[in-house]
Amino acid sequence: MNKLEELVIECDESIIFYTRHLERMRKQISLIEKSKRVIKNCNSNADLAEFIEIENLNNYNGYLTISTLDLAVNLKNLISAKTDWEKIFFIKNSYLLIHETLNKLKPPQNKNFLEKSIKESYKSLVEEFEELMQEIICFKNTSEYKKIKRSDITLRDILSIA
Structure with a gap:
């Protein structure tokens, strides 16, 4: 296998x-x-x-x-996937899903019920939660993510992955 x-x-x-x-x-x-x-x-x-x-x-x-x-x-x-078009489709779909998920995980401040809940009721988790949110922020600052955010991933970029 x-x-x-x-x-x-x-x-x-x-x-x-x-x-x-x-x-x-x-x-x-x-x-x-x-x-x-x-x-x-x-x-x-x-x-x-x-x-x-x-x-x-x-x-x-x-x-x-x-x-x-x-x-x-x-x-x-x-x-x-058998064709480049199928590969492109699943790569683009994954990029969009990652972008959407990260925005949901790390919404603007004061709009994250989980952050509020942890800070108020689960203080022992605050440090780990903040580290996780920092990792998301760091990933969002990478050039790869910025391409996703700007939606300017070119066919060349996708084909280089596919």
């Missing part, structure tokens, strides 16, 4: 794993909704802040999971 075949197998395994993860998340979201309804029925003034935080974390997790799934599908199809 060659390295590309191994990579396709790894993509398949990732797709299965993250698809199951999404299914578990859907069940968890359903349970949270049911729990909120029961609590609200018992006490209409109940504080649901913790449920809202869980929902926000699930949304964030779901977004990352879907992005990971999309990239796995793109990579799998890029590996098996």
Whole structure:
């Protein structure tokens, strides 16, 4: 088995794993909704802040999971692409996905619920979170990322990757 075949197998395994993860998340979201309804029925003034935080974390997790799934599908199809046009399509699609995901992970200050939540409730994670955000900032400052951001990736750039 060659390295590309191994990579396709790894993509398949990732797709299965993250698809199951999404299914578990859907069940968890359903349970949270049911729990909120029961609590609200018992006490209409109940504080649901913790449920809202869980929902926000699930949304964030779901977004990352879907992005990971999309990239796995793109990579799998890029590996098996027969034509340059197919390769170009999956490379461009991956670039756009990376750009969109990074913007979602690191939105403008004061718009990131996760950052606010960590700083207020999970102080032991602040340093690691800030390091992760710094890594995203550093990547966004690379020339490769700036090409993605400006959307001026040329056919030559894509073909050199393909």
